[in-house]
Amino acid sequence: MRTRLRRDLDWFSFHGTVLLLAGLCLVLLAAPTVIVVVVSFTSGFSLRFPPPGYSLRWYAALAEAEQLRAAAWNSLVVAGWTTLLSVVLGTAAALAIARSPLLSTRLLDSLFLSPLVLPALAFGLAALMLFSLAGIPVSPLTLILGHTVVCVPFVVRTTVAALSQMDPVLLESSTSLGASRLTTFRRVTLPLIRPGILAGGFIAFMASFDNVPVSLFLRDAATDMLPIRMWQDLEGRLDVTVAAASSLLILATVVLAVVMERAAGLSRRMAG
Numbered sequence: 001m002r003t004r005l006r007r008d009l010d011w012f013s014f015h016g017t018v019l020l021l022a023g024l025c026l027v028l029l030a031a032p033t034v035i036v037v038v039v040s041f042t043s044g045f046s047l048r049f050p051p052p053g054y055s056l057r058w059y060a061a062l063a064e065a066e067q068l069r070a071a072a073w074n075s076l077v078v079a080g081w082t083t084l085l086s087v088v089l090g091t092a093a094a095l096a097i098a099r100s101p102l103l104s105t106r107l108l109d110s111l112f113l114s115p116l117v118l119p120a121l122a123f124g125l126a127a128l129m130l131f132s133l134a135g136i137p138v139s140p141l142t143l144i145l146g147h148t149v150v151c152v153p154f155v156v157r158t159t160v161a162a163l164s165q166m167d168p169v170l171l172e173s174s175t176s177l178g179a180s181r182l183t184t185f186r187r188v189t190l191p192l193i194r195p196g197i198l199a200g201g202f203i204a205f206m207a208s209f210d211n212v213p214v215s216l217f218l219r220d221a222a223t224d225m226l227p228i229r230m231w232q233d234l235e236g237r238l239d240v241t242v243a244a245a246s247s248l249l250i251l252a253t254v255v256l257a258v259v260m261e262r263a264a265g266l267s268r269r270m271a272g
Contacts, residue, residue: 041054041055042240044240071226072245075226076209082151085148089148116150120213121216123150127146127149128217140220143225150211151203198260
């Protein structure tokens with residue numbers, strides 16, 4: 001009886017500790033986001049929590065924040081082109097990896113995932129030196145290319161996962177019925193791996209949109225990026241408008257994540 005009671009107490013103690021740690025982790029993850037959202041509604045002129053009062057004045061001030069709006073547009077354009085290139089290159093790389101022998105698969109997989117292993121600042125500096133040696137001045141084009149190198153691995157990973165779950169019998173059946181490789185890819189392979197491509201594209205877009213290290217090295221003086229502009233505003237004068245902009249970004253991210261979860265099963269693709 002005592003042994004059973006001790007086992008029950010140990011079980012509750014262990015699971016209680018796990019739940020407590022999980023709760024603390026959840027609080028640590030959610031607290032900064034909640035604080036930013038609450039502070040964005042402050043009626044004061046400083047990033048103070050809790051705010052002295054509540055107002056929408058800083059959201060209205062965003063309409064007059066020309067530098068923030070221009071930086072947001074630049075980030076959207078760069079992220080859009082980066083996502084397009086990442087999807088095309090990542091899908092092609094995933095198909096090559098899926099069809100290669102085992103040894104080649106490991107080598108290709110390691111090659112395409114290597115940008116995620118390198119420190120972002122080191123990669124940004126290396127890319128800047130490479131463009132300088134090639135005589136290519138920094139511009140929005142170099143920025144897009146740098147972001148693409150960093151973001152392609154996300155598309156590769158999710159697309160490879162989608163390809164690994166595809167039944168090869170479907171491809172064999174399509175070929176046996178006389179369909180060409182292009183027709184088989186367009187009508188069989190692509191519809192089956194589309195959720196993986198969409199999930200990878202979403203992650204690539206978000207990774208490009210809020211990228212700071214690569215943007216610091218590869219942007220020109222005329223191309224202001226939103227994360228860098230927000231950091232400079234906070235560093236210079238603790239502008240509360242940045243909190244309002246951050247809240248809108250959080251809302252947009254949540255909406256996009258929900259849409260992608262419905263369309264592509266984002267959480268399952270990331271886990272896979």
